[in-house]
Amino acid sequence: SQQGEEDPQALSIQEGENATMNCSYKTSINNLQWYRQNSGRGLVHLILIRSNEREKHSGRLRVTLDTSKKSSSLLITASRAADTASYFCATDARDYKLSFGAGTTVTVRA
């Protein structure tokens, strides 16, 4: 069964606005990762946050992790049309298996 679940399933925002999506998971993890998938393409790694970290930044991306609530959030600031994609969280639960959620589809309107 899937470990992570993203919320919301879909998000539509205006260019320049911020986009926030959440991921909840069920078991203890080693790390949590976020990936982006453009339509018809493979997944691209965005950021990895370890279980002992609470926040991580990469460019316009900010990821938080709350292990007590088993949840993570991905914030994309100042969104651009090129950010239109599906975003997936993936959990590494110490069992050699990276488990993905169903994803959040983000549409950035010009």
Added chain:
Amino acid sequence: NAGVTQTPKFQVLKTGQSMTLQCAQDMNHEYMSWYRQDPGMGLRLIHYSVGAGITDQGEVPNGYNVSRSTTEDFPLRLLSAAPSQTSVYFCASSYSSRDTEAFFGQGTRLTVV
């Protein structure tokens, strides 16, 4: 570096046919895996390998076989294709199974009729 290369990109099979999806990586990664992606279900792990000669089952292994004779290659075999195996298949590799990012191929879109 080409990264992770999957072939073919598209394939149509008849029910009962067999085929092999190819996956190759040129990054000397030890860990490789196969996922299938279906609408609304995200990616589900089919099989994975932590090194040459070592494979194990993921979440949805039935109907699929894998082998890992070299570090570079990790083919996925469909033994007797069924319409339920219509999906997009992704191969991924990473330096190790822990604390490292996964690199994905571009996917194989398979339709079983």
